[in-house]
Amino acid sequence: MTDQTVLRVNGPTPYDVVVGTGLLGELPTMLGEGVQRVAVIHPRALAATGEAIREDLAAHGYEAHGIEIPDGEEAKLAPVASFCWQVLGQTGFTRSDAVVTVGGGSTTDMGGFVAATWLRGVKVVHMPTTLLAMVDAAVGGKTGMNTTEGKNLVGAFHEPAGVLCDLAALETLPRNELISGLAEVIKCGFIADPAILDLVERDPIAAVAPGSAVLRELIERAIRVKAEVVAGDLRETAGAAGTLGGHPGREALNYGHTLGHAIEKAERYNFRHGAAVAIGMTYVAELARLAGRLDEATADRHRSVLQLVGLPTSYRGADWAQLHESMKVDKKSRGDNLRFVVLEGLARPTVLTAPDPALLTAAFAEITREA
Numbered sequence: 001m002t003d004q005t006v007l008r009v010n011g012p013t014p015y016d017v018v019v020g021t022g023l024l025g026e027l028p029t030m031l032g033e034g035v036q037r038v039a040v041i042h043p044r045a046l047a048a049t050g051e052a053i054r055e056d057l058a059a060h061g062y063e064a065h066g067i068e069i070p071d072g073e074e075a076k077l078a079p080v081a082s083f084c085w086q087v088l089g090q091t092g093f094t095r096s097d098a099v100v101t102v103g104g105g106s107t108t109d110m111g112g113f114v115a116a117t118w119l120r121g122v123k124v125v126h127m128p129t130t131l132l133a134m135v136d137a138a139v140g141g142k143t144g145m146n147t148t149e150g151k152n153l154v155g156a157f158h159e160p161a162g163v164l165c166d167l168a169a170l171e172t173l174p175r176n177e178l179i180s181g182l183a184e185v186i187k188c189g190f191i192a193d194p195a196i197l198d199l200v201e202r203d204p205i206a207a208v209a210p211g212s213a214v215l216r217e218l219i220e221r222a223i224r225v226k227a228e229v230v231a232g233d234l235r236e237t238a239g240a241a242g243t244l245g246g247h248p249g250r251e252a253l254n255y256g257h258t259l260g261h262a263i264e265k266a267e268r269y270n271f272r273h274g275a276a277v278a279i280g281m282t283y284v285a286e287l288a289r290l291a292g293r294l295d296e297a298t299a300d301r302h303r304s305v306l307q308l309v310g311l312p313t314s315y316r317g318a319d320w321a322q323l324h325e326s327m328k329v330d331k332k333s334r335g336d337n338l339r340f341v342v343l344e345g346l347a348r349p350t351v352l353t354a355p356d357p358a359l360l361t362a363a364f365a366e367i368t369r370e371a
């Protein structure tokens with residue numbers, strides 16, 4: 001009897017996302033044939049876990065090296081990538097060797113980037129340890145590094161060879177981190193799978209309880225949404241090209257992120273990613289409502305479902321001019337035109353290009369009003 005669920009991600013190089021507990025035994029199979037050296041990249045907070053995985057790999061005959069990186073967004077900086085490249089160089093990493101990331105989204109983003117760039121691309125297996133990384137960051141091959149000018153401005157698409165989501169990791173995750181991850185789950189509910197919203201609304205306590213059947217179902221549903229979206233538009237080109245008949249393709253996964261990333265930068269990354277995205281989703285719901293695209297009930301549902309699990313839906317930090325300036329380098333922008341993913345209804349994402357500036361500020365007024 002196994003508690004594992006295997007979710008397939010299709011695309012140029014299909015791979016599995018395994019959800020369950022006690023998954024370390026799956027790692028050698030996922031690494032596949034021919035791997036001699038493995039670099040286990042983990043944040044400081046997970047030093048013991050990283051070392052246990054390194055030792056297990058060594059016991060299986062791999063030449064296993066641990067690479068410790070900073071916790072959180074501090075990991076997503078160029079000097080950290082440079083340090084990792086140095087270790088790979090000094091340990092003689094070749095194209096048949098592999099990176100294993102163990103950590104949250106900041107670890108999978110930066111470790112994935114190192115794997116994408118070392119020798120122009122080596123194998124990577126992600127072992128996400130936060131809810132957010134399990135349902136989002138570890139799946140789909142997007143990697144990202146921050147620069148002074150903004151969030152994720154450097155990166156590459158580099159799909160993993162596989163993803164192991166060990167649910168036991170969620171037992172040690174601080175509650176605010178779990179809640180942050182739930183924002184990306186709820187995002188999947190709005191853009192593609194409204195059953196997610198029903199599940200959260202029916203039992204918000206179980207939704208944030210590690211080990212609950214509800215949380216597991218939410219995780220699996222969100223991974224399915226992500227897998228389906230990236231399989232259809234891995235490199236995020238379909239939305240701007242208009243090849244999916246109005247569907248934004250992979251850009252749909254950026255719902256709430258245009259303002260969300262600007263808030264994270266303004267708050268010097270002291271804001272959780274999911275919290276910023278929750279505010280960003282509330283903002284675009286208001287924007288879509290004011291633009292006459294979205295009905296009032298669905299816009300209001302953003303506030304109610306996000307608040308139910310303790311996520312913020314209002315903001316009174318940085319001013320609009322500063323946030324607007326940061327949004328200009330959002331990857332969905334084309335030239336001087338901002339492009340926002342908005343909803344025309346539940347599970348009906350589309351792109352709103354260059355909205356009237358008066359609408360942008362009116363929507364901002366809606367989310368600052370009650371902060």
Ligand SMILES: NC(=O)c1ccc[n+]([C@@H]2O[C@H](COP(=O)([O-])OP(=O)(O)OC[C@H]3O[C@@H](n4cnc5c(N)ncnc54)[C@H](O)[C@@H]3O)[C@@H](O)[C@H]2O)c1
Pocket residue numbers: 043044045046071072073076103104105106107109129130131132133136137138139140141142143144152169170172173174177180181184273274
């Ligand atoms: N590439 C993508 O598709 C994608 C998707 C979503 C988010 N992201 C990125 O992911 C990042 C956010 O990731 P996150 O929310 O996982 O945060 P995170 O990686 O910063 O982890 C949060 C904190 O929890 C600690 N931690 C991790 N696992 C733990 C565990 N099991 N027990 C105790 N502590 C643990 C970490 O060390 C860190 O201090 C952002 O940089 C965001 O841009 C990327």
Ligand SMILES: O=C(O)C(=O)C[C@@H](O)[C@H](O)[C@H](O)COP(=O)(O)O
Pocket residue numbers: 136140142144151152184236250251253254257331
């Ligand atoms: O996988 C994607 O595509 C996403 O947009 C998922 C987002 O949740 C994630 O935060 C991503 O890193 C944002 O991408 P970016 O291209 O806006 O940096």
Ligand SMILES: [Zn+2]
Pocket residue numbers: 136184257273277
């Ligand atoms: Zn995100």
